[in-house]
Amino acid sequence: MSKHLLALVDVNSFYVSCERAFDPTLEGRPVLVLSNNDGCAVAMSAEAKELGITVGAPWFKLAPNAQRHGLVARSSNYELYGDMSHRFLQVIGEHSHEVEKYSIDEAFAGYGGPLQGAGPWAERIRRDIAERLSLPVGIGVGATKTLAKLANLAAKRVPGMRGVCVWDGLDAEYRDWVMSRLPVQQIWGVGPRSAKKLAAHGVTTAAALRDADAQFVRRLLGVTMMRTVLELRGQPCIQLEEEREFRDSLVFSRSFSTPVSTREIMAQVMASYAQRACTRLNSRSTEAKTLTAWAMTSQFNSAAEDSPSATLSLPAPTNDPVLLTRAAQALLPRMTEGTRYTKAGITLTDLSPRGAQPAFDLFAEPQQDKGIGPLLQQVREKSGTDAIGMGRGGMRTAAEWEMRREMMSPRYTTRWQEMLEVHAR
Structure with missing residues (x-):
């Protein structure tokens, strides 16, 4: 029996993954992508996080010890990242007629086949993106956007799922176990302030929010949070949206x-x-x-x-x-x-x-x-x-005031002069 489900496809460490897609020597090494003018870290690989580096860490403080730690820094290459994001969406669009771009590295996609086919369908998307773009992704599939987001967390954090989690395909007791241990603030749409108000009423986990009185939550935090409650119960309240053709x-x-x-x-x-x-x-x-x-x-x-x-x-x-x-x-x-x-x-x-x-x-x-x-x-x-x-x-050379990006990788996909060269032996 067919069931309409939603998948959240999310690229792992997107900026770093784009850099690694064209430079395999970066695999397994701690990598940072820096902000404008090479000021501070805005993205990092798992290996960099293990060194204790956090978002916002200034590069001038990290640079002196970079060689000792094997730390590699790259200037932000937004032209490359934007083009890779576009290609990422194109691949997803080949597997689904319903695609919503949520951010530069995330997209929702609709699935309308049988439940048992959702896993293989998501795996095909994951494999296709890996083979064609060399980008690692996690895919969570659920009856609602909120559950797809939750499943995506599991897909990334539980090694046995190997990057794909179909929420409705999991055992009911296991789903309850996960939600009873997941802090409410990690649910999509629940920010620190909302979490604090919910905690004051004993709602501290995803399971507690799911089981809370929907009307009470509406009075406490508004209709948007009430929709989150209903979505955790499997009732779709947040529909896929087509990207507006003309922005404001x-x-x-x-x-x-x-x-x-x-x-x-x-x-x-x-x-x-x-x-x-x-x-x-x-x-x-x-x-x-x-x-x-x-x-x-x-x-x-x-x-x-x-x-x-x-x-x-x-x-x-x-x-x-x-x-x-x-x-x-x-x-x-x-x-x-x-x-x-x-x-x-x-x-x-x-x-x-x-x-x-x-x-x-x-x-x-x-x-x-x-x-x-x-x-x-x-x-x-x-x-x-x-x-x-x-x-x-119409300046022929970069002006002194131009943004400094001294460690920027080539714009492999948008500049003929910077295309990756492959030599056969």
Whole structure:
């Protein structure tokens, strides 16, 4: 008999796994992926965690002992990670018509076959991702999203499950045993504050939350937590959602490796950022009506704290790099010359599908050449982000303020010049 189930497919240590997929010498070694400007650890392998390294650990403190521990650091390679995430979703989509991207390394997928076939189906997904992308994943299958999340924990933590757990396929007594020992805070959607309130009423485990009075939980923590209770009982309350085609906003921001303190250099920054944001708009076939350009000083520089911003409403929605670059320059008069700004960005809001504006609008100013934005996108996709730009945004060499990534691996899947080379003997 067929049963509709949901699977949560989750890549283990995603950033590190992406690095290992193209560099097998990293297998079994402690590996870190660092934040912008190689500041601190944002992801780590199991071997790095065994050394006591935690998220946020500053690299300058770890570097002196890295060689002694065999510790390997990599700068964040978001272009590689984003492309691998896209490929990960494509593989899952070949096994299910219902796929929801939950995060860069997680996705829900629907299964509608017999219960006894759920395990082999999940194993095929796991094997396919491993063989085609060299990414290790854990897969939890359950009647609800919450149970799929819970099963995913078991798939990763119980060695005998070998990366796949079908919750409904487990013995009922074993399921009760697991839930009676799982802290309530480890349930999807239960944060520290909610866990504290639940603990005050004796609800400290997953089993206790499952068996709690649903209406009482609703009065205590709202309808969302009541849905969690029902989902733990196997009653679906949180449906799969298709990713919205047009997001509410687009942000392009970076921290500087060297502070920017003059309007002349900030004009270069704004031109570069506006054109890169334009490329993203074109890749999504969207246009923006409102642009906000902003900058900020370091949070540790209380003596000269400053965070100027400028917001402009454009005459009509656009993804034209000339108009967006010009609009971004509105930030410059609001800067304080000589102040050391450490981060800046551009936020585009009021997004709409390209061409959604009526063809005849008396109040809209004439648009620039519509071919410039797509042209920039095509050249950058083929030759790299820094291959082309206009005016101050057309720098041939990296600027001093550009984000520092001194230990970044090649962008194997998105740059022809950086593709992995294989030689036959």
